[in-house]
Amino acid sequence: MNKLIAAVLIFLLFFEFFGCAALREKIAKAAGLEMMQLAAVNPQYDDNGELLTCQYELHWDGREYEPFGGVFGNDAMGELFGLALYPGPSGKYGTDRVFLASGQKPEEWLIWEGGGFMMGFYMFFKEKSVTDIPDGFVPFGTE
Numbered sequence: 001m002n003k004l005i006a007a008v009l010i011f012l013l014f015f016e017f018f019g020c021a022a023l024r025e026k027i028a029k030a031a032g033l034e035m036m037q038l039a040a041v042n043p044q045y046d047d048n049g050e051l052l053t054c055q056y057e058l059h060w061d062g063r064e065y066e067p068f069g070g071v072f073g074n075d076a077m078g079e080l081f082g083l084a085l086y087p088g089p090s091g092k093y094g095t096d097r098v099f100l101a102s103g104q105k106p107e108e109w110l111i112w113e114g115g116g117f118m119m120g121f122y123m124f125f126k127e128k129s130v131t132d133i134p135d136g137f138v139p140f141g142t143e
Contacts, residue, residue, distance in 0.1 A: 003033065003055060005079075005080055005103045006032060008027060008028065008031040008080075009080075013014060013059050014108045017099075025083075025095075027083075027093075028036055028083045029061070029093045029115070033080065033083055034060060034061075034081055034082030034083045034098070034106075034114035035060060035079065035082060035083060035085065036058050036060040036083065036084040036085070036087055036098055037058070037059040037084065037086070038056055038057075038059075038085065038096060038112075039056065039058075039059055039075050039085035039086075040054040040055070040056060040086075041054065041055050041056070041057050041068075041125060042054055042055050048141075049069070051105065055067065056112075056114075057084070057125075058084055058098065058110060058112060058125050060082070060098075060110075061126050062106075063107065063128075064127070064128050065110055065125035065126060065127050066125065067112040067118075067123055067125055067140065068109075068123070068124040068126045068137065068139055068140070069124050069137060069138045069139045069140050070121070070123055070124070070138070071123060071124055072121065072138070074136055076101060076102050076111065076124075076136070076137075077101075077102060077103060077111060077122070078099055078100030078102045078104075078111070079099065079100050080097060080099055080100055081098050081099055081106060081110065082097075082098045083095045083096070083097060083098065084096045084097075084098050084112060089140070094115055096099060096112060096113055097112075097113045097120075098110050098112055098113070099111040099112075099113065101124060103134070104134060107127060108126065108127050108130045109124060109125070109126055109127070109134075109137075110124075111123065111130070112125050113115075121138070124137055133135070
């Protein structure tokens with residue numbers, strides 16, 4: 001792993017715990033990472049107004065990416081590409097990592113790491129207009 005990327009990841013982990021979004025964003029930009037927005041869509045609330053569930057989209061460079069399927073195996077994972085900002089429950093912003101999908105254009109496919117650094121899970125996100133599905137990319141519900 002590149003030393004600069006390793007240093008950036010250490011800083012990001014530190015700031016994930018102590019929440020300094022502005023500094024975290026500056027460091028990510030200095031490392032050449034893309035900044036994205038994680039947007040909640042189709043939220044469902046209970047009677048008290050508490051969020052029960054929602055779906056997420058990634059928004060980057062004027063494009064909208066929707067969840068496609070889970071990432072199984074490390075051969076699909078490319079390099080760290082960017083950070084997805086999202087509003088946390090306390091109003092502070094958090095960040096998730098976004099990776100390139102191996103052998104794919106970032107304008108079409110990205111991999112989002114949800115759940116944080118310790119217990120993360122990986123999901124393929126496809127740009128909404130993409131219709132060609134690469135071999136090995138399995139949509140949700142067909143695993």
